[in-house]
Amino acid sequence: MRAVVQRVTSSSVDSEGVRVGSIGRGFCVLLGVTHGDTEADACWLADKIAELRVFEGENGKLNRSLVDVGGAMLIVSQFTLYGDCRRGRRPSFSEAARPEQANALYEKFVECVRSRGIPAETGVFQTMMTVNIVNDGPVTLIIDTPEREKEP
Numbered sequence: 001m002r003a004v005v006q007r008v009t010s011s012s013v014d015s016e017g018v019r020v021g022s023i024g025r026g027f028c029v030l031l032g033v034t035h036g037d038t039e040a041d042a043c044w045l046a047d048k049i050a051e052l053r054v055f056e057g058e059n060g061k062l063n064r065s066l067v068d069v070g071g072a073m074l075i076v077s078q079f080t081l082y083g084d085c086r087r088g089r090r091p092s093f094s095e096a097a098r099p100e101q102a103n104a105l106y107e108k109f110v111e112c113v114r115s116r117g118i119p120a121e122t123g124v125f126q127t128m129m130t131v132n133i134v135n136d137g138p139v140t141l142i143i144d145t146p147e148r149e150k151e152p
Contacts, residue, residue, distance in 0.1 A: 001037050001045050001105065002081045004030040007054055007139035011074045013123040014130045021121030026071030028133045031109060032081030033102040034095050041145040042105050046112035049073070054139050062139075072119040076131055077106045099126060 005027050012022040029049060055064040055071070066073070079102060083091035096102065103125045113120045123129045 001034070001041050001109070001145045002032040003045055003049060003143045004078075004081065005049055005052065005141045005143060006030075006133055007136045008074075009134045009136045010132075011134065012132045013074060013076055013121070014132075015124035015127045020124055021074050021076075023072040023074045023119070023121055025069065025136075026073055026119075027066060028074045028076070028131065030076050030078040030081060030131075031106060032078050033097040033105045034082050035097055035101075037097060037101075037105055037145065039105065039108045042108040043112040045143065045145050046109050046116070048143060050113065050116050050118055052141070054141070066118065067116065072121065073113055074121045074123075074131075075106075075110055075113065076123040076129060077102065077125050 008023070008026060008028050010024050011028040013020055027049060050067055051065045053065050054062050055066070055069045056062060057064040079093060079096040080091070082096040083093055084095060085091045097105070106125060110120055110122055
């Protein structure tokens with residue numbers, strides 16, 4: 001799985017012209033799923049993001065997590081994070097998981113976030129969405145799940 005995590009003062013998502021999710025202080029997470037990702041990956045990534053120490057604490061240092069500051073997450077599925085632009089002008093999306101697998105793991109990620117007591121809003125899977133992001137800092141990180149050992 002791959003996540004683009006942006007620290008925000010506010011963020012919202014509209015699906016087909018209707019506001020479906022909105023948060024104040026926290027993270028906007030754009031989430032992509034690839035082949036071979038598992039539920040364990042979804043929970044590992046949710047925990048990793050929840051505990052990232054990128055919010056200011058004492059002396060202005062980045063040493064507080066989303067959990068520490070009582071922030072929320074806006075989570076938006078984005079298969080284009082696995083777009084491969086190395087050849088030609090049109091990206092290949094062959095590394096993105098099939099919609100059935102991607103949606104199940106996206107939902108698992110959301111479930112893992114909420115199980116930690118973090119308020120989480122979402123977009124609508126497989127729809128055209130408009131995401132509004134007020135990036136704070138700006139702080140933007142890209143996180144991939146650890147590679148699993150490949151079977152021979």
